[in-house]
Amino acid sequence: MPYLDLNLNLTKEQEMTRKTVHEFARDVLRPASLELDKLDPEDVIAKDSIFWKVFKQGYEIGLHKILIPEIYGGGGFSPLEVHMLFEEISWGSIDFMIAFGVACFPAFLSSMVPNDYLVNTFILPFCEDKEAKIIGCWAITEPDHGSDTLAPFTAQFSLPECAGSCRARLEGDEWVINGTKAAWVSCGTVATHAAVYLTIEPEMGMAGGGICIVPLDLPGVSRGKPLNKLGQRALNQGEIYFDDVRVPKENMLVEQDSYEALLDITLSTANACMGAFFTGVARACYEEALEYCKQRIQGGKPLIEHQLVRYKLFHMFKLVEACRYFSRAVMEFNFNTNPPYTQYSIASKVFCTQAAFEVANEAVQLCGGYGLSKESTVEKLFRDARAGLIEDGSNDFLALVAGEALVGGE
Ligand SMILES: Cc1cc2nc3c(=O)[nH]c(=O)nc-3n(C[C@H](O)[C@H](O)[C@H](O)COP(=O)(O)OP(=O)(O)OC[C@H]3O[C@@H](n4cnc5c(N)ncnc54)[C@H](O)[C@@H]3O)c2cc1C
Numbered sequence: 001m002p003y004l005d006l007n008l009n010l011t012k013e014q015e016m017t018r019k020t021v022h023e024f025a026r027d028v029l030r031p032a033s034l035e036l037d038k039l040d041p042e043d044v045i046a047k048d049s050i051f052w053k054v055f056k057q058g059y060e061i062g063l064h065k066i067l068i069p070e071i072y073g074g075g076g077f078s079p080l081e082v083h084m085l086f087e088e089i090s091w092g093s094i095d096f097m098i099a100f101g102v103a104c105f106p107a108f109l110s111s112m113v114p115n116d117y118l119v120n121t122f123i124l125p126f127c128e129d130k131e132a133k134i135i136g137c138w139a140i141t142e143p144d145h146g147s148d149t150l151a152p153f154t155a156q157f158s159l160p161e162c163a164g165s166c167r168a169r170l171e172g173d174e175w176v177i178n179g180t181k182a183a184w185v186s187c188g189t190v191a192t193h194a195a196v197y198l199t200i201e202p203e204m205g206m207a208g209g210g211i212c213i214v215p216l217d218l219p220g221v222s223r224g225k226p227l228n229k230l231g232q233r234a235l236n237q238g239e240i241y242f243d244d245v246r247v248p249k250e251n252m253l254v255e256q257d258s259y260e261a262l263l264d265i266t267l268s269t270a271n272a273c274m275g276a277f278f279t280g281v282a283r284a285c286y287e288e289a290l291e292y293c294k295q296r297i298q299g300g301k302p303l304i305e306h307q308l309v310r311y312k313l314f315h316m317f318k319l320v321e322a323c324r325y326f327s328r329a330v331m332e333f334n335f336n337t338n339p340p341y342t343q344y345s346i347a348s349k350v351f352c353t354q355a356a357f358e359v360a361n362e363a364v365q366l367c368g369g370y371g372l373s374k375e376s377t378v379e380k381l382f383r384d385a386r387a388g389l390i391e392d393g394s395n396d397f398l399a400l401v402a403g404e405a406l407v408g409g410e
Pocket of ligand 1: 102138139140141142145146147148150184185186187232387390391392393394395396397398400
């Protein structure tokens, strides 16, 4: 491995699994995401796009089910193993990592509050899928509600004026859904199923919600165009519209009484994962810069022979290592703690995404003009890292949510 793992207790099997996933990330995910980055968003998901070949290869080796418990046919990995694999996949491509992550999200959530109907019709087939036939997404953001949706257990979450606009009402044995989820829904353009975060009781504000698994081939579902954006361009995103969509009652995982608690677990899990993901991004930037500085000659010797360059590389190395061990500790703690201490997951997400952006910025600087050119890998990594400061909650707002927990002593 290009880095030394400070955990002396890793087994040979864990190291082998990491090596296999690292090689897939290096040989398949990285080159494909660099190629897809240059395309228009429509072309990324076109029938003949390399996206589909690579996504299917990922399903074949089980990258879509890393988070799912073994009893359902999932990866059954420990939190430490999940972290190691997520770091490797993200090192290769944060775009594909997010795509595999959200693909898994509805099945992962369903496995947390399982009922026989969803286990048999959805979770088991998802885990058996080797051809990317079942793709999930996480539909929470709305055109008029971004940060509002990610503030469980804060004062603003219960304000009626903050209630979401995508609504569900119960009619007999079916939920009827109306409204729109934002263009930011990752895999929103290609998903077959969505975990939709809905408002059931608007008087309770955002807290009056529910989470429903919605098959996206139902009558009344339609999609927007793939979003055109700055970074993570191999990750497709797009709006989903619901017009009187009828879903069986069993598909509603939680209603108002436990919505806030499951949202809190969602946020804690997603932010803990983001810590692992952006450790991988930070490491990719550091390694690219290190290699370049060994090759590029200035002042009659390789850049790495200059003292200031070494100083900068050391600072980048230090940040990558800090990301890995903080985000690992948070993932191991919060994946084993119910209810989770979400402020730790938020701290991990905010720290690692900021560190990744800082390391990416230094990597561009060390690569000089080449770092700005479309031929360099760091140019893409810099844009990818920038998106991380907003993705899964804007860092500023997440800090306010975590801050409220600190004040409340929760
Ligand atoms: C790459 C990427 C992938 C994403 N994937 C998904 C996905 O899979 N599913 C999904 O549903 N969404 C997804 N999102 C959406 C993402 O979660 C939202 O963009 C994020 O929550 C911020 O919401 P917003 O963009 O509406 O910004 P806003 O909420 O409008 O915030 C704008 C600015 O105002 C600040 N702000 C907001 N409220 C307050 C406040 N009360 N006090 C002080 N400052 C405040 C914020 O910090 C931010 O700087 C994704 C976003 C990105 C960039």
